Amino acid sequence: MxxxxxxxxxxxxxxxxxxxxxxxxxxxxxxxxxxxxxxxxxxxxxxxxxxxxxxxxxxxxxxxxxxxxxxxxxxxxxxxxxxxxxxxxxxxxxxxxxxxxxxxxxxxxxxxxxxxxxxxxxxxxxxxxxxxxxxxxxxxxxxxxxxxxxxxxxxxxxxxxxxxxxxxxxxxxxxxxxxxxxxxxxxxxxxxxxxxxxxxxxxxxxxxxxxxxxxxxxxxxxxxxxxxxxxxxxxxxxxxxxxxxxxxxxxxxxxxxxxxxxxxxxxxxxxxxxxxxxxxxxxxxxxxxxxxxNCTLTIRSSSGKVGLNNLGNTCYMNSVLQALYMTKLFRNSVLQSSRDTMPLFSKLQALFALLQFSQRCSLSPNDILNLARPPGFQPGHQHDSSEFLGYLLDILHEQEHSIYSSSIGNSIVNIGSSSGMSSDSTVVQGSFGGRILTVSRCDVCGLQSERTDSFRELQLSFPNNCMDPSVQTLLNYYLQPERLCGDNQYHCDTCKRLTDGERVSRIVEKPRRLILTLKHFRYDPVSQQRTKLLQRVKLD
Missing domain, CATH: 1.25.10 (Leucine-rich Repeat Variant)
Structure with missing residues (x-):
């Protein structure tokens, strides 16, 4: 040596x-x-x-x-x-x-x-x-x-x-x-x-x-x-x-x-x-x-809240960051975490701290935009906030999962295998993660197959001919049985072919905080374009 x-x-x-x-x-x-x-x-x-x-x-x-x-x-x-x-x-x-x-x-x-x-x-x-x-x-x-x-x-x-x-x-x-x-x-x-x-x-x-x-x-x-x-x-x-x-x-x-x-x-x-x-x-x-x-900038508004500066059509990002900050469970988990080796997580932590304690009127989240801009999001263009939210949470979850898994792996001595990371071990999954059970049934033989998946959001579609639905109406529509027929038939392992059937989804583990995304667009076969739905949604 x-x-x-x-x-x-x-x-x-x-x-x-x-x-x-x-x-x-x-x-x-x-x-x-x-x-x-x-x-x-x-x-x-x-x-x-x-x-x-x-x-x-x-x-x-x-x-x-x-x-x-x-x-x-x-x-x-x-x-x-x-x-x-x-x-x-x-x-x-x-x-x-x-x-x-x-x-x-x-x-x-x-x-x-x-x-x-x-x-x-x-x-x-x-x-x-x-x-x-x-x-x-x-x-x-x-x-x-x-x-x-x-x-x-x-x-x-x-x-x-x-x-x-x-x-x-x-x-x-x-x-x-x-x-x-x-x-x-x-x-x-x-x-x-x-x-x-x-x-x-x-x-x-x-x-x-x-x-x-x-x-x-x-x-x-x-x-x-x-x-x-x-x-x-x-x-x-x-x-x-x-x-x-x-x-x-x-x-x-x-x-x-x-x-x-x-x-x-x-x-x-x-x-x-x-x-x-x-x-x-x-x-x-x-x-x-x-x-x-001693602040030379305009002091925060009478509401006591700190705003986020628009960096060029970045309303999609600012609205997501403010919503996440106002989600107390997630905000406190981020502020109390010690995951300081992850760049994006550290920047989000710093931003939340400033939103909570700064006396400024507004802040510029440049670093978050640089680290979490989804692929295809062009600077200065308008983009979808739900898409940004999903990408941001995915990065935070994957980075924390990777760091945690590495630390666990390095600490194991003389052990044949490790159990890995549980589904709620990350801040994101612990705040927004749930589990949904999907049951598919064959109409021919009656065979049922089950699959359980993790989820962090529910994407709710609008029923046809339903004006101004409530959130509960959209949830019921999302969870109602779905017929599997025509081009959407079910492949049955017993019958070994495509058959008609039915699929039912049921939430078996609810998230501590539920994210709902409203699918306000629908494909119009006449114009062959996506059209925006201008329906209101009632909170009940």
Missing amino acids: AVKHKVVESRENDGLNLIIRALQDINIKTGMHAAELGKLYERVVLKLGEIEIPTAPEDYKKFMNDIEQVQEMFTKACSKEELFSATLKALYNGISDLERRPSPTMSIVLQLIDYKKIPFAVQWILQNRYSEQSLERALLTLCNWLSKWMYTPNLGPLVLCFMQGLEAKQHDDILIEVARVYIEKLFKLVVLESIRGSVGPVVLYILERMQHNPEAFHKILPHINSILNSLYKQRSDSSQYYLHKFVNLFMALMEHFPGHPGLYDDLNETLEQYHPEKNYKEILNCKSWLDIN
Whole structure:
């Protein structure tokens, strides 16, 4: 295993050597156009994201020397504005790519940005109208680097400035998601003197802004005592500064999030030892994410509900999302679930949280549209809401079923087989799933066959010559016996041929919440087209 480990790390250093040689070749060549040079540097930046950091001491030392050489060559080459812009664009494309997980070595490109120009770099990113999904991936990547890499001084300031820029653009949902993922890792790094000045401001910023929900604060609770103790023992100016800031902030947060009996007892006792200031509450006198008083958008309506913005004839999607949100059983199951490895599920969870707690007048569900647009649904066109609902629920069910099955399979040790996932194990099936029994009978021999299927909706047709039917009338029509004759004969296994018969359906396990789809279209043999039925349906 030691030999294999050595070979892998040698290959990583070889990759860095190739980058150095490529940069040297670029510097030797003359007469290259700026556009051609820009493309070469873009490829070099993306290649840096593939270089893993070695762990063996001798390889690591050489790796850092090579990194410094690459950094110097980049700084010299990118003094020209056009190369600088191309390099930064490649950096953003790398950190925002949903398919890649670039290595922190790519972060050395950040050293091209003068500290004072970081706000302009962030402004450039936000003005390019990148999608919310792209912005979130970029910030997640930067925070991941910040939690692992301490040799890019500009990284922490860039993360902080990026967060502030997203806050100004009302991307609170992105900030909350990133804070939830990384606050614990970043907080534990505050004990390191070498990166405290880079990580500390980010940690303080997150904890001060997360005033709408105690999740970030509660994530770091188990580590607070040891972190404060380490800061106290270091006795440096920076350690004492952050000790002072944290003590006051934690006192304020404990009072800001009451209603947790016994949870703060040990922390309160610890903080009193460090003598918090009398005016510690003032530390939370700042803008809070999802705070109505600082929201530049129109506040929510008098009804207390948050709307969804139309993204171009997306009424079909918005109506489905609002209906699902108002289905309390499904909404609570989504919000309480921990299936955070599924992109669509996580985005729906974030949207439901914002619909419940946001003070905005409306939200834009771009990410849901990007992840759950059914095949054939053209942007800007009108589409069927029931078709979108079925596709959305299918994806949610299949993704959760797949994740659950994989985790169950991986946890089985020395067992010959597993029972698999039950029908109501997913959030979708547990909320909307039922079972229906279909009995088919042959008129010739009397043989009956039975089949039980799962369902998540009932598609109700309209009887002929029935004006303004009730829901119960349509349900009765759906469940009435169906004659199997003519072109729709029944194949009898006993008679071994097509025979006349009868089919009856009966719900044997009702869903906790029933989805009914009204089939408002019927084929007109005269015009040979689908015609819309304009009948009303009464609720009885």
